[in-house]
Amino acid sequence: MPAGLNINFYAVMPEILVTALALIVLVLDLFIRKNKAALGWVSVIGLICILPFAAYTNEPYPVFGGTIIADSFSAFFNVIFIIAAIFTILISMDYLRKIGVDRGEYYHIILFATVGMMVMGAANDLINVYVGLELMALSFYILVAYRVKSSRSVEGALKYFVLGALSSGILLYGMSFAYGAAGSTNFMEIAGELGKGDNTYLTLGIILMAVGFGFKIAAVPFHMWSPDVYEGAPTPVTALLSVGSKAAAFAAFLRVFTAAFPAFQADWSSMLWIISAATMIFGAVVAISQRNIVRMLAYSSIAHAGIIMIGLIVFNDTGLAGVAYYLLVYAFMNMGAFTIVALFRNKGRFENIDEYKGLSTTRPLLAFLMALFLLSLAGIPPTGGFAAKFFILSAAIDAKYYWLASIGVVSTAISLFFYAKVIFYMYMKEPDPGAEIAPASGVIYNIVLFCTAVGTVFLGVYPAPFIDMAVKAVRPLLM
Amino acid sequence: MEQFFFYMFAIAAVVSAVLVISVRNPVHSAFYLIVCFLQVAAIYILLRSPFLAAVQLFIYVGAIMVLFLFAVLVLDIGREQFRERFHGQTVPALAAIAGLFVVMGILVVSGKITAPLGPFDEPALMKNTEVIGKSLYTSYIFPFEIVSILLLIALIGAVVLVMSGQGKENKG
Numbered sequence: 001m002p003a004g005l006n007i008n009f010y011a012v013m014p015e016i017l018v019t020a021l022a023l024i025v026l027v028l029d030l031f032i033r034k035n036k037a038a039l040g041w042v043s044v045i046g047l048i049c050i051l052p053f054a055a056y057t058n059e060p061y062p063v064f065g066g067t068i069i070a071d072s073f074s075a076f077f078n079v080i081f082i083i084a085a086i087f088t089i090l091i092s093m094d095y096l097r098k099i100g101v102d103r104g105e106y107y108h109i110i111l112f113a114t115v116g117m118m119v120m121g122a123a124n125d126l127i128n129v130y131v132g133l134e135l136m137a138l139s140f141y142i143l144v145a146y147r148v149k150s151s152r153s154v155e156g157a158l159k160y161f162v163l164g165a166l167s168s169g170i171l172l173y174g175m176s177f178a179y180g181a182a183g184s185t186n187f188m189e190i191a192g193e194l195g196k197g198d199n200t201y202l203t204l205g206i207i208l209m210a211v212g213f214g215f216k217i218a219a220v221p222f223h224m225w226s227p228d229v230y231e232g233a234p235t236p237v238t239a240l241l242s243v244g245s246k247a248a249a250f251a252a253f254l255r256v257f258t259a260a261f262p263a264f265q266a267d268w269s270s271m272l273w274i275i276s277a278a279t280m281i282f283g284a285v286v287a288i289s290q291r292n293i294v295r296m297l298a299y300s301s302i303a304h305a306g307i308i309m310i311g312l313i314v315f316n317d318t319g320l321a322g323v324a325y326y327l328l329v330y331a332f333m334n335m336g337a338f339t340i341v342a343l344f345r346n347k348g349r350f351e352n353i354d355e356y357k358g359l360s361t362t363r364p365l366l367a368f369l370m371a372l373f374l375l376s377l378a379g380i381p382p383t384g385g386f387a388a389k390f391f392i393l394s395a396a397i398d399a400k401y402y403w404l405a406s407i408g409v410v411s412t413a414i415s416l417f418f419y420a421k422v423i424f425y426m427y428m429k430e431p432d433p434g435a436e437i438a439p440a441s442g443v444i445y446n447i448v449l450f451c452t453a454v455g456t457v458f459l460g461v462y463p464a465p466f467i468d469m470a471v472k473a474v475r476p477l478l479m
Numbered sequence: 480m481e482q483f484f485f486y487m488f489a490i491a492a493v494v495s496a497v498l499v500i501s502v503r504n505p506v507h508s509a510f511y512l513i514v515c516f517l518q519v520a521a522i523y524i525l526l527r528s529p530f531l532a533a534v535q536l537f538i539y540v541g542a543i544m545v546l547f548l549f550a551v552l553v554l555d556i557g558r559e560q561f562r563e564r565f566h567g568q569t570v571p572a573l574a575a576i577a578g579l580f581v582v583m584g585i586l587v588v589s590g591k592i593t594a595p596l597g598p599f600d601e602p603a604l605m606k607n608t609e610v611i612g613k614s615l616y617t618s619y620i621f622p623f624e625i626v627s628i629l630l631l632i633a634l635i636g637a638v639v640l641v642m643s644g645q646g647k648e649n650k651g
Contacts, residue, residue, distance in 0.1 A: 005617055012621070019628060065618030105639045112632045119625055131622045135629045142636035200586065
């Protein structure tokens with residue numbers, strides 16, 4: 001259909017710019033021999049320059065033959081991805097030196113992963129969703145295996161790779177059913193073709209696609225990979241995996257299910273209801289027994305995925321806006337928590353929660369910030385986590401999903417227990433006399449911690465403008 | 480007649496796929512995989528996609544299988560290491576497969592899953608390769624470009640994972 005091809009480079013400018021930046025870093029890597037952190041700085045400065053383009057690109061009609069759409073929804077998510085990538089690169093520079101793999105490829109692989117996420121967020125066609133997802137996943141397989149000499153890193157990468165390939169296969173199988181049923185991969189054409197609902201093939205496709213996305217967002221029962229991968233990966237990669245990859249998968253999840261299958265809403269929301277409830281309860285309960293801080297955060301991130309899914313299930317403008325807002329807040333608070341974990345974790349030390357004992361006397365500021373991030377993750381006012389949870393749960397109550405909202409509240413209450421445990425160790429216990437003192441944060445860490453802490457608090461104290469943005473962002477989905 | 484051929488190829492594909500994972504010798508299982516790929520290529524021809532069939536032959540049977548055999552050769556996976564790896568999960572796995580078959584069977588018997596051959600126009604089929612090329616460079620130009628980045632990252636990834644094992648020694 002060359003008539004409606006509609007090539008518009010402005011609409012995909014953020015993707016083009018990030019790709020160009022990645023290629024520049026790729027070439028610079030050949031010339032900068034000694035100081036690889038310089039590549040990190042180039043990437044960060046480039047991303048900061050691209051951020052306004054990503055935020056203001058708004059061409060609310062499909063371009064490139066209808067395969068991609070740069071509307072306010074993709075712009076909102078592009079901002080989340082770029083912010084997450086900036087923080088990740090900043091905390092990586094020191095971390096890579098610490099673990100002794102200070103190599104240049106790391107930075108452009110992160111940038112390529114960001115491109116994959118952006119393609120997923122802007123996709124208006126099943127093929128684009130798949131290609132973007134594969135680009136992101138392939139980059140993450142490499143990043144997770146980056147500490148090749150560590151057996152846990154390799155184990156995590158292998159698990160992620162095998163299960164990721166399997167889930168991609170399932171997703172693709174579902175997409176092929178949807179294509180078979182609708183005769184098109186374009187979301188609008190699928191929705192137009194199947195407006196009447198009731199099509200067994202498409203139901204099968206929807207189930208399989210939910211499995212594929214469920215894997216990427218680590219929803220129960222497709223979460224098996226996440227604790228091992230989170231633990232094995234370099235900690236900054238874990239942070240990006242839990243924030244960026246999850247946000248990208250949710251963006252695609254939302255777009256596919258609302259734009260292509262709105263006629264099947266009753267079917268898929270009753271299926272996702274069960275997955276969401278199981279995810280919230282399982283994630284929160286299993287996190288209690290974790291001793292390792294990264295595994296604890298991994299299970300907590302599973303529980304968060306369950307709560308975010310509520311927004312999709314209720315399928316109204318508050319619910320969908322809640323998903324977008326939650327993911328924005330999550331980017332700040334989870335990034336912050338992982339920044340502190342990345343700072344402390346070194347050569348097998350500061351792996352377990354009890355090693356955070358007495359942190360408030362040795363590193364009072366860091367202990368305070370960690371407590372702030374954990375309280376926000378738990379959803380305590382006045383932090384952003386509270387506003388986000390409140391937003392989604394009130395949407396569920398508005399839509400009369402009382403049981404789901406109750407399960408969400410119970411899950412939040414359970415999760416408070418394990419977040420408070422870390423705070424308890426930091427504030428109520430004395431440090432072991434012989435224990436090594438936690439490392440101090442350098443300038444870069446301070447910048448990241450400052451930004452994430454300000455973001456976390458600001459989104460909780462004055463959420464109105466950001467909620468407006470989120471509401472505006474999801475408007476294209478409900479048309 | 481067409482249906483007969485379809486079932487023949489489909490059954491051969493499934494049987495050879497089962498043999499891939501059930502034979503002990505890795506070289507044999509690689510050969511069964513070739514058989515499986517050939518059947519799939521034949522099904523593509525039945526679906527009137529000669530281009531896909533040709534690509535399947537070139538890439539999977541040609542390039543990928545040669546790599547598989549090289550890997551088997553280099554790694555020298557003995558018969559010892561190729562024993563049962565099911566960890567006692569055979570029964571649940573078989574139960575899950577049986578359940579899937581029952582569900583599929585119910586759907587097929589109840590007539591909910593039928594696959595009528597959709598309308599297709601002869602000239603488009605005759606120019607199969609041209610049609611694919613045209614849509615790749617018009618409607619699907621964007622994913623096509625993204626795939627090029629995907630291949631680049633795959634290339635980089637392979638280098639990163641191989642090189643970083645020996646990075647320190649080289650730099651001294």
